[in-house]
Amino acid sequence: MSFASRVPSFTPARPEEILKPAKPWFVVLTLVLAFLANTLPTTGVALALKPDFVALTLLYWCIQAPRYVGVGVSWTLGLVMDVVDATLFGQHALAYAALAYGAEYFRRRVLRFPLWQQAVQVAVLLGACALLVLLVRMIGGAPLPRWTYAVPPIVGALLWPPLTVVLQWPQRPTRSSSTF
Amino acid sequence: MRPIPAEPPPFFRRGPSALARVTFFGLASIVLLFVDARFRYLEDVRQAAGAILFPLQRLVRVPGEALDSVAAYFASKRDLERENERLRSELIAQSPAAQGYVPARDENARLKALVDLKATHAEGSTVVQVLYTGRDPFAQKVFVSRGREAGLVPGSAVIDEHGVVGQLTRVHPTMSEVTLVTDKDHAVPVKVERSGVRSVLYGAGTGRAPELRFTPPSADIRVGDRLVTSGLDGTYPPGRPGHPQRSRRCARIRCAPLRRSGHARRAPRARARRAHEGARRGVDRTVAAGEVSAAVPSRPPGRPRCPAPRGAVGGGGGSQGRPREGAARRMIAAPSAASLGEALP
Numbered sequence: 001m002s003f004a005s006r007v008p009s010f011t012p013a014r015p016e017e018i019l020k021p022a023k024p025w026f027v028v029l030t031l032v033l034a035f036l037a038n039t040l041p042t043t044g045v046a047l048a049l050k051p052d053f054v055a056l057t058l059l060y061w062c063i064q065a066p067r068y069v070g071v072g073v074s075w076t077l078g079l080v081m082d083v084v085d086a087t088l089f090g091q092h093a094l095a096y097a098a099l100a101y102g103a104e105y106f107r108r109r110v111l112r113f114p115l116w117q118q119a120v121q122v123a124v125l126l127g128a129c130a131l132l133v134l135l136v137r138m139i140g141g142a143p144l145p146r147w148t149y150a151v152p153p154i155v156g157a158l159l160w161p162p163l164t165v166v167l168q169w170p171q172r173p174t175r176s177s178s179t180f
Numbered sequence: 181m182r183p184i185p186a187e188p189p190p191f192f193r194r195g196p197s198a199l200a201r202v203t204f205f206g207l208a209s210i211v212l213l214f215v216d217a218r219f220r221y222l223e224d225v226r227q228a229a230g231a232i233l234f235p236l237q238r239l240v241r242v243p244g245e246a247l248d249s250v251a252a253y254f255a256s257k258r259d260l261e262r263e264n265e266r267l268r269s270e271l272i273a274q275s276p277a278a279q280g281y282v283p284a285r286d287e288n289a290r291l292k293a294l295v296d297l298k299a300t301h302a303e304g305s306t307v308v309q310v311l312y313t314g315r316d317p318f319a320q321k322v323f324v325s326r327g328r329e330a331g332l333v334p335g336s337a338v339i340d341e342h343g344v345v346g347q348l349t350r351v352h353p354t355m356s357e358v359t360l361v362t363d364k365d366h367a368v369p370v371k372v373e374r375s376g377v378r379s380v381l382y383g384a385g386t387g388r389a390p391e392l393r394f395t396p397p398s399a400d401i402r403v404g405d406r407l408v409t410s411g412l413d414g415t416y417p418p419g420r421p422g423h424p425q426r427s428r429r430c431a432r433i434r435c436a437p438l439r440r441s442g443h444a445r446r447a448p449r450a451r452a453r454r455a456h457e458g459a460r461r462g463v464d465r466t467v468a469a470g471e472v473s474a475a476v477p478s479r480p481p482g483r484p485r486c487p488a489p490r491g492a493v494g495g496g497g498g499s500q501g502r503p504r505e506g507a508a509r510r511m512i513a514a515p516s517a518a519s520l521g522e523a524l525p
Contacts (some may be wrong), residue, residue, distance in 0.1 A: 008238040041312035083229040090212030101202035142318040143385040
């Protein structure tokens with residue numbers, strides 16, 4: 001992250017920094033933006049690469065602000081995605097609920113690692129989420145998807161470090177960021 | 181000594197444990213999945229939620245559309261000239277058929293009046309535009325503008341300038357969901373234009389070419405043959421789809437979408453193979469606008485005993501993926517043919 005080092009306030013929080021609690025409106029705003037990003041019309045390669053922004057943002061808030069975002073919120077947002085994607089009711093909901101549970105289970109451990117190592121664990125969580133969806137669809141009689149099915153979770157994991165930097169930015173303590 | 185209170189202080193109270201919650205919501209999801217897949221009880225809920233969400237989605241597309249229109253404004257002169265030339269040659273190629281249409285239609289109307297036959301195709305169609313493609317990699321679906329407000333009904337056939345695209349499966353207040361003919365197990369009754377062999381074209385899912393099932397090995401089908409819908413289902417109006425190809429190894433007949441009929445006639449074999457390979461290896465879910473097959477103006481029924489529209493279309497949709505969204509992509513949603521029973525003498 002050479003570009004980030006040149007912009008002092010846009011770096012990941014150092015371990016000794018204590019983040020302020022997230023504002024509820026900020027959590028809601030980011031989730032709405034993630035939803036809009038998911039529904040952006042894309043096609044071709046962009047569509048094959050596009051990660052599930054809602055899952056990614058949910059995962060972040062499940063880890064950082066479990067008091068606001070947990071299994072219930074994730075499940076509800078999953079239902080919303082089911083409507084938008086015209087998938088079976090409960091498909092995204094099940095996946096997001098499982099993702100939220102995974103985040104809750106792993107959250108204390110995940111936060112101890114540097115960002116790129118967190119990204120590896122996020123890849124595992126997103127991959128498990130995609131596998132769950134695959135399982136549901138296979139039971140429903142869908143054909144086996146091609147290998148490109150594995151791409152969005154990986155792209156999502158690669159987006160984890162920049163997403164973390166952006167999402168934790170408003171929570172950074174002002175005093176310590178001014179000392180840079 | 182005071183006993184330690186059994187209840188934790190309020191700070192630690194967080195409701196049921198995460199495991200309990202995920203079990204509850206997981207079971208709820210499975211029940212929902214089952215109810216939605218088996219009984220389709222939840223369509224009203226979906227409609228209501230869609231009515232709230234879709235305006236929001238429209239909003240997202242505004243910047244992109246603005247950018248598109250700016251880009252279109254600055255399209256290079258050479259591109260425009262080339263397109264102009266192509267359109268002109270297409271116009272010339274199609275004008276004989278178009279000029280023959282009006283007399284043929286009038287004659288048909290007279291003949292129909294003679295034998296007192298009811299029209300099998302409802303008149304009128306609605307021009308729709310592809311808004312976006314679904315993110316679901318398991319289904320071949322696109323979402324189009326216009327919905328119930330334009331009088332669309334589920335089950336209507338969707339065609340574009342090349343052929344059948346699919347069928348409206350859900351109609352929301354202001355938008356609709358189109359299931360493409362390449363969707364898994366989406367069936368279109370077709371016949372081979374040259375030999376009249378009837379078959380059913382089944383979609384095979386994302387990235388796979390649709391295939392003809394239930395066709396005897398001895399059937400008269402050759403590589404490069406053109407399929408047209410047989411109209412037996414009373415849904416699809418006439419048009420033209422792809423070139424079937426028989427793979428000798430597994431006795432499967434796979435179909436490729438029709439791009440340009442002129443090219444196809446000149447080199448059917450080579451093209452069919454290329455399209456087939458492209459479909460197999462292809463970047464799934466990417467389809468250029470031209471890769472959906474070609475439509476023909478709908479033809480009324482020929483014989484009184486055969487009320488379904490003959491002619492017809494099968495497999496557009498683009499076996500390699502989906503139509504691209506954007507201003508240039510316009511399709512038509514036509515109400516399906518009136519019920520076959522009504523038309524039968």
